[in-house]
Amino acid sequence: MNPFEYTRASSRHEAATMAAGGATFIAGGTNLLDLMKLEVMTPERLVDINRLDMDDIETTADGGLRIGAMVRNSDLAANDMVRSTYPVLSRALLAGASGQLRNKASTGGNLLQRTRCYYFYDTAMPCNKREPGSGCQAIGGATRLHAIFGASDHCIATHPSDMAVALQALDAQVEVESATGDVRTVELESFYRLPGNTPHIETELKPGDLITAVIVPPAKGRRQTYRKVRDRASYAFALVSVAGVIDMSDGRIAHASLAFGGVAHKPWRNTEIEQMLVGETPSPNVFVRVADALLRDAEAQGDNAFKIKLLHRTLCAVLTELTEG
Amino acid sequence: MKTTLTVNGQLRHLDADPRTTLLDALRNHLNLTGSKKGCDHGQCGACTVIVNGRRINSCLSLACMHDSDEVVTIEGLGTPEHLSALQQAFVSHDGFQCGFCTPGQICSATAMLDEVEAGWPSHVSADVTAKQDLTVEEISERMSGNLCRCSAYPNIVDAIMDVAGSAKR
Numbered sequence: 001m002n003p004f005e006y007t008r009a010s011s012r013h014e015a016a017t018m019a020a021g022g023a024t025f026i027a028g029g030t031n032l033l034d035l036m037k038l039e040v041m042t043p044e045r046l047v048d049i050n051r052l053d054m055d056d057i058e059t060t061a062d063g064g065l066r067i068g069a070m071v072r073n074s075d076l077a078a079n080d081m082v083r084s085t086y087p088v089l090s091r092a093l094l095a096g097a098s099g100q101l102r103n104k105a106s107t108g109g110n111l112l113q114r115t116r117c118y119y120f121y122d123t124a125m126p127c128n129k130r131e132p133g134s135g136c137q138a139i140g141g142a143t144r145l146h147a148i149f150g151a152s153d154h155c156i157a158t159h160p161s162d163m164a165v166a167l168q169a170l171d172a173q174v175e176v177e178s179a180t181g182d183v184r185t186v187e188l189e190s191f192y193r194l195p196g197n198t199p200h201i202e203t204e205l206k207p208g209d210l211i212t213a214v215i216v217p218p219a220k221g222r223r224q225t226y227r228k229v230r231d232r233a234s235y236a237f238a239l240v241s242v243a244g245v246i247d248m249s250d251g252r253i254a255h256a257s258l259a260f261g262g263v264a265h266k267p268w269r270n271t272e273i274e275q276m277l278v279g280e281t282p283s284p285n286v287f288v289r290v291a292d293a294l295l296r297d298a299e300a301q302g303d304n305a306f307k308i309k310l311l312h313r314t315l316c317a318v319l320t321e322l323t324e325g
Numbered sequence: 326m327k328t329t330l331t332v333n334g335q336l337r338h339l340d341a342d343p344r345t346t347l348l349d350a351l352r353n354h355l356n357l358t359g360s361k362k363g364c365d366h367g368q369c370g371a372c373t374v375i376v377n378g379r380r381i382n383s384c385l386s387l388a389c390m391h392d393s394d395e396v397v398t399i400e401g402l403g404t405p406e407h408l409s410a411l412q413q414a415f416v417s418h419d420g421f422q423c424g425f426c427t428p429g430q431i432c433s434a435t436a437m438l439d440e441v442e443a444g445w446p447s448h449v450s451a452d453v454t455a456k457q458d459l460t461v462e463e464i465s466e467r468m469s470g471n472l473c474r475c476s477a478y479p480n481i482v483d484a485i486m487d488v489a490g491s492a493k494r
Contacts, residue, residue, distance in 0.1 A: 001344045001492050003342070003343075003344065004343060004388055005343070006326060006343035006345070006387070007394075009388075024393055025386075026390070029385060029387065029390065030367055030382070031383045033346070033385050033386070033387065034366050034367060034385060037338060037365065037366065046343070048390055048392060074379075074440075077445070078440075078443070078444070078446065079445070083446065083453045083454045084454050087454070090446065090453045091448075091453060094446060094447055094450075094453070095447040096450050096471065098370065098469055098470025099380060099433070099436075099437060099440065099468075099469075099470050100367070100370060100373055100380050100381050100382045100433065100470045101382065101385075101470065103379040103380060103381050104381050104382070104385065104386065134481055194364040227423070227429075233466075233469075234465070234466050234469035235469040235470060276428075
């Protein structure tokens with residue numbers, strides 16, 4: 001690990017000011033320290049935000065939830081309000097990492113974790129995300145984990161978070177405080193960027209921006225689930241995942257929010273297929289038509305061609321489960 | 326970087342490079358070599374210790390981030406003369422072969438049983454709103470962050486089940 005200066009921030013302002021000057025935030029550290037050991041990331045200064053007062057889960061005025069950026073993944077998954085009102089979020093969190101990691105990993109840090117692309121992790125390989133302009137060795141290489149949506153000629157990496165996929169289906173917003181003290185909220189949908197020709201810029205955050213909370217509006221459907229398909233039963237990243245929030249009325253689908261993990265540089269959403277579902281009486285034909293529409297734009301990268309059929313089937317299975325009974 | 330930790334009930338002072346992980350601080354600075362360095366990347370769980378009541382991978386945390394925290398390692402759970410309930414159960418059920426992963430397994434299981442007691446659900450829980458009974462499936466899922474390359478898993482699960490099913494822990 002390269003040497004670095006360590007400072008424990010005593011205020012959000014101090015932390016954000018240091019970050020505006022080039023320091024890197026450390027929260028749970030479970031991904032950052034791993035990357036620092038491998039020298040994929042080599043920050044010269046770390047600013048520890050663990051002891052800032054950002055670990056509350058509060059109900060908002062409209063009946064939603066405000067989740068402090070330092071709420072640990074395990075606490076969020078076990079929170080009574082989350083379990084009863086946003087089970088898709090509990091399920092997504094519990095499908096990620098291990099008990100030890102969830103105890104450390106934070107809400108803000110989970111959003112900002114880096115891709116697990118093998119080529120990003122291997123400093124002997126070119127990678128436009130790690131070393132802008134060096135090229136992408138994943139294209140034409142081993143692509144089992146890689147994107148089928150929204151990839152570019154510069155990067156085909158996927159976002160690894162499960163939590164973010166559930167938050168995407170719940171229309172969450174990210175609350176950000178800048179070094180000047182301005183607070184803004186950003187829709188999760190526009191928070192993440194597609195790789196384009198700048199895959200090293202992953203979010204809309206600017207230097208010095210500190211995630212202070214995630215805001216989740218009231219759930220638009222009580223029928224929720226998170227289905228994750230992976231190479232082993234536990235403690236592995238998603239090959240594909242589906243977060244679904246459905247509401248039914250008189251035997252018809254009244255609302256559908258769907259988000260997809262393991263398939264793009266960001267949690268993938270396609271509102272066109274959600275609209276296709278609204279008003280429909282659930283049936284295998286409807287689900288196949290919707291899954292066909294989702295995957296019409298999918299593009300395989302060699303090894304990962306299986307994801308197209310796998311996501312099709314997983315989506316049909318999730319829609320079946322959520323519309324039964 | 327001056328850091329003060331309470332380790333197994335004792336106040337310990339440390340002056341180490343900020344790069345020092347909690348695991349390296351325990352093993353190399355405080356001579357507590359029970360916690361093991363397996364992968365050093367948070368994948369194997371051999372370094373699991375309990376910090377402020379929670380199990381974490383000590384290899385993926387900096388010692389300086391833990392100033393004034395309370396750390397419990399395998400050395401703090403029991404002694405050779407007075408084993409903790411889980412330590413005794415691992416012996417009784419032959420819950421290991423080479424033993425390298427065992428300290429991490431036991432620290433992890435100790436805190437995992439507290440998580441179950443607190444009503445935390447898991448990925449395999451049918452209903453995330455309900456308190457779970459500790460089945461074999463639940464134990465396997467909740468312990469998936471601890472690998473055993475000898476594959477003593479059936480006996481590890483038996484040992485944990487034994488303790489979970491009794492009031493003696």
